[in-house]
Amino acid sequence: MDAVALPGSGLAKGLAVTLRTMTRRSITRQYPDVQPDLPPRSRGVIALFEENCTVCMLCARECPDWCIYIDSHKETLPAEGTARARAHNVLDRFAIDFSLCMYCGICIEVCPFDALFWSPEFEYAEYDINELTHEKDRLREWMWTVPPPPADDPAAELPKEAR
Amino acid sequence: MTTDHQQLIVGIGAGARELATEDMILNIGPQHPSTHGVLRLRITLDGERIQTAEPIVGYMHRGAEKLFEVRDFRQIIVLANRHDWLSAFANELGVVLAVERMLGMEVPERAVWARTLLAELNRVLNHLMFLGSYPIEMGAITPIFYAFREREEIQRVMEEISGGRMHYMFNRVGGLKEDLPAGWLGRTRHAVSDVRSRMGDIRNLIAGNEIFHARTRGVGVLSREQILQYGVSGPIARAAGVDFDLRRDEPYLAYGELTVPVVTRKEGDCLARFECLLDQVYVSLDLADACLDRLERLPQGPINQRLPKILKVPEGHTYAWTENPLGINGYYLVSRGEKTPWRLKLRSASYNNIQVLAEILPGNLVADMIAILGSMFFVVGDIDK
Numbered sequence: 001m002d003a004v005a006l007p008g009s010g011l012a013k014g015l016a017v018t019l020r021t022m023t024r025r026s027i028t029r030q031y032p033d034v035q036p037d038l039p040p041r042s043r044g045v046i047a048l049f050e051e052n053c054t055v056c057m058l059c060a061r062e063c064p065d066w067c068i069y070i071d072s073h074k075e076t077l078p079a080e081g082t083a084r085a086r087a088h089n090v091l092d093r094f095a096i097d098f099s100l101c102m103y104c105g106i107c108i109e110v111c112p113f114d115a116l117f118w119s120p121e122f123e124y125a126e127y128d129i130n131e132l133t134h135e136k137d138r139l140r141e142w143m144w145t146v147p148p149p150p151a152d153d154p155a156a157e158l159p160k161e162a163r
Numbered sequence: 164m165t166t167d168h169q170q171l172i173v174g175i176g177a178g179a180r181e182l183a184t185e186d187m188i189l190n191i192g193p194q195h196p197s198t199h200g201v202l203r204l205r206i207t208l209d210g211e212r213i214q215t216a217e218p219i220v221g222y223m224h225r226g227a228e229k230l231f232e233v234r235d236f237r238q239i240i241v242l243a244n245r246h247d248w249l250s251a252f253a254n255e256l257g258v259v260l261a262v263e264r265m266l267g268m269e270v271p272e273r274a275v276w277a278r279t280l281l282a283e284l285n286r287v288l289n290h291l292m293f294l295g296s297y298p299i300e301m302g303a304i305t306p307i308f309y310a311f312r313e314r315e316e317i318q319r320v321m322e323e324i325s326g327g328r329m330h331y332m333f334n335r336v337g338g339l340k341e342d343l344p345a346g347w348l349g350r351t352r353h354a355v356s357d358v359r360s361r362m363g364d365i366r367n368l369i370a371g372n373e374i375f376h377a378r379t380r381g382v383g384v385l386s387r388e389q390i391l392q393y394g395v396s397g398p399i400a401r402a403a404g405v406d407f408d409l410r411r412d413e414p415y416l417a418y419g420e421l422t423v424p425v426v427t428r429k430e431g432d433c434l435a436r437f438e439c440l441l442d443q444v445y446v447s448l449d450l451a452d453a454c455l456d457r458l459e460r461l462p463q464g465p466i467n468q469r470l471p472k473i474l475k476v477p478e479g480h481t482y483a484w485t486e487n488p489l490g491i492n493g494y495y496l497v498s499r500g501e502k503t504p505w506r507l508k509l510r511s512a513s514y515n516n517i518q519v520l521a522e523i524l525p526g527n528l529v530a531d532m533i534a535i536l537g538s539m540f541f542v543v544g545d546i547d548k
Binding site: 018038041062064102104106109118155 | 234237238240242245273305309312315319322323324325326327330332340341342343344345346347348364367368371373374375458461462463464465466
């Protein structure tokens, strides 16, 4: 409160800001009608590319709140000729409970076989909390929404393959 | 109170002795809109005047420190960025700085500058939140819309680089999770200059407003002694003339190569605290620009270090502290050479800042309590951890 300030000058100043804003374009997002333009790194939902999963369980082990459920069994393929028969893991169940997930992305980071990806999709709210556990079919559906990663800054170190 | 508003008792009617007042105990919270969450204040009132005030904390205690002890260092970052949800990036930073110091790890230069840049953007986001929410408590609805418009600008570049809008989860021991996307520096520069050009709206609307001044000037004055006794830090302490900022006084990251102007005020009242926050936004935007300049000139290089599959921190202990948006965050890390810390003590700014309420609330009116509480700039998650 300066001694020389006219009474009501604060009000006038405030109204001036309001008036100036009135002349600017509105920044309202018309969300349900217009989808937001999300960057490719957005952490919306986790997608599973089942073929790449070897049931190594790293993601389930590293998850800070253990919200990944994996069941599997072993199958032995009879080998041709004299080769030894090989056993391999078959994935029976892969589920992520998104009601527990903290969206940290550690599972995606640790996956050594590129079976998990982030997708920016976010519209999967449910009325029943149990529905938030996405089984492997649903996780696979998200796979088709995964965007290609953005190009890196020119000053970034080249990837190992290109060095 | 040190204002010119003095309460004057003009006369006592007959029978005043029979009308002797009785103190009333009033619980503000844990569910009250003015407490921004679940802070509970137990206040003894004489009429409308506060006699004693006691902050009761712990309603949101999530046992973060205990959880740290059974998590590896990457998982700790998940938890550490959640206690103060308005400064997630700054919280991650303290943990990784402590671990890197124990490992004696050198962080690539590009990562250091990118971290400094992101920490300053995070500071702007945090301050804008309070610059919007504090006027709401004073009855001014508009500024929050301006504050959120600006927040969105910066939020967008933060989301583009980290993928998160709140819990960035972008720090890793030894650097950052991923490199900057192409063109991100330009978009960030654009966002920073946009925010700077429009900060005047908030300043014109609120900082010079006489109603706002009447509610905040001379209210809830913190003294230097109280600040030192209670360990108050951050913009609240600087508003009372305590000229202490770790970015300048004990530089970490790239702050040593930058000149950090420290915003201070003398008065220590609610208005000074608000003005400190407002001016700090300008400082942070300038620092962000300086980081952008440097990042554009840096030669090609990595953004993180290759880590072993299992990261074990050597035996020992260290204390890393950082200037978080709300004050000093300290991380005391004790390791016994395992992949989890033996102890990771968290010193969060809001916890200390809120304790001083017991000192400054008594003597004020209930209406001023709202003004004081709002100007202490705390996050309840940061108090309760």
